[in-house]
Amino acid sequence: MNQQHIHCIVNDCHYWAQGNKCVANEILVATDQFGENQPDRVDAAMAKQLSPEQAGNCLGTCCKTYVQKGSNQIGIDNVKKQNTF
Numbered sequence: 001m002n003q004q005h006i007h008c009i010v011n012d013c014h015y016w017a018q019g020n021k022c023v024a025n026e027i028l029v030a031t032d033q034f035g036e037n038q039p040d041r042v043d044a045a046m047a048k049q050l051s052p053e054q055a056g057n058c059l060g061t062c063c064k065t066y067v068q069k070g071s072n073q074i075g076i077d078n079v080k081k082q083n084t085f
């Protein structure tokens with residue numbers, strides 16, 4: 001089975017790990033507009049229910065799963081850290 005590797009350099013995210021790895025068990029990449037308009041609980045665990053939309057270019061996308069280290073919102077989206085380190 002192929003394992004996907006997500007590399008990320010946003011090191012104030014709860015899911016960021018040494019080596020610039022994302023250790024979230026799943027993430028949701030969305031348009032900036034979607035990210036701005038949807039609450040934190042709308043995230044990767046709900047992905048199958050969401051309608052796809054166009055961003056136009058990479059500057060119009062964001063990681064919806066980002067949550068600041070130490071935030072009290074960790075867990076609101078049902079995303080977990082993988083046990084890979």
Ligand code: SF4
Binds near residue numbers: 017064
């Ligand atoms: S959840 Fe998003 S912002 Fe956070 S480490 Fe993973 S890819 Fe980066």
